Amino acid sequence: xxxxxxxxxxxxxxxxxxxxxxxxxxxxxxxxxxxxxxxxxxxxxxxxxxxxxxxxxxxxxxxxxxxxxxxxxxxxxxxxxxxxxxxxxxxxxxxxxxxxxxxxxxxxxxxxxxxxxxxxxxxxxxxxxxxxxxxxxxxxxxxxxx
Numbered sequence: 001x002x003x004x005x006x007x008x009x010x011x012x013x014x015x016x017x018x019x020x021x022x023x024x025x026x027x028x029x030x031x032x033x034x035x036x037x038x039x040x041x042x043x044x045x046x047x048x049x050x051x052x053x054x055x056x057x058x059x060x061x062x063x064x065x066x067x068x069x070x071x072x073x074x075x076x077x078x079x080x081x082x083x084x085x086x087x088x089x090x091x092x093x094x095x096x097x098x099x100x101x102x103x104x105x106x107x108x109x110x111x112x113x114x115x116x117x118x119x120x121x122x123x124x125x126x127x128x129x130x131x132x133x134x135x136x137x138x139x140x141x142x143x144x145x146x
Contacts, residue, residue, distance in 0.1 A: 022067055036050075
């Protein structure tokens with residue numbers, strides 16, 4: 001999908017009725033995961049940039065069990081920078097601007113080419129003015145290959 005062709009609402013509506021049938025969950029958190037088709041470049045990102053989006057939960061390591069009509073995704077692993085976004089999803093762009101225009105350029109990290117994700121609580125609602133999202137950005141030390 002892309003921001004122009006955003007099917008997030010449909011994805012989550014199809015996932016949520018089955019969330020409690022997933023065995024071996026480690027907690028009640030949800031993962032809103034993006035895997036970009038091309039290495040993510042904040043300066044080149046626009047509403048047509050494509051990615052694969054996953055609605056997911058974490059299960060205990062080595063405890064995967066098939067769930068009808070669902071797929072398993074295994075994270076690449078690696079170093080992440082975590083930020084908290086406070087407020088409705090409609091103001092999320094301000095958090096992204098801070099991360100990519102202020103924090104990342106002044107840090108000792110480069111953006112890495114791995115999955116980006118948010119962790120959300122069971123009671124998360126995107127329009128909630130006091131909502132909190134954990135924003136996880138893949139990073140690597142400047143000059144590191146991976």
